[in-house]
Amino acid sequence: MGRLEGELWTKLMWRLLHERTPLEKHAAGLVGAVDAGSGAPRYASAGQNPGPLVRSYGTTEWLHPTGMPLGLMSVAEYASTEIMLAAGDTGVYSDGITEMNYPDDEEYGEQRLRAARVASRHLPPRELAAALDCKLEAIAQRVPCADDRTVVIVRRVD
Helix, strand or coil: CCHHHHHHHHHHHHHHHHHCCCCCCCECEEEEEECCCCCCEEEEEEECCCEEEECCCCCEEEECCCECCECCCCCCCCCCEECCCCCCCEEEEEECCCCCECCCCCECHHHHHHHHHHHCCCCCHHHHHHHHHHHHHHHHCCCCCCCCCEEEEEECCC
């Protein structure tokens, strides 16, 4: 597909998504890519919650959305942002997890999730995902979640 056809397809898809999305609804999205030459990752985020990039030494930088949620406008543009990753740096993007409620209706929240990510930053990504899942199962106490529970873990290894 040529560039012009691709642009027309994208505009058509945006319009259709906008027309079929009620005003009180939206979708968040995150797209990432790694530059084959430099190895530098880039991301674009459509209304996704800010994601923490946990550095190997424990500090956190927040990766903020680069555009509005999907479906709110018939046409939207999204900037991409390059980030620098050192060996051991871990990005953990999540959706639906911070809104999970304890049985007493207290939200799990971003600060608890951030603390769990920092404390587990040295675990391999598969083990980090399993540790987060165990913690979330304990919180939910078999109560169904009202939203999805999505986690994407990205780590630079050298």
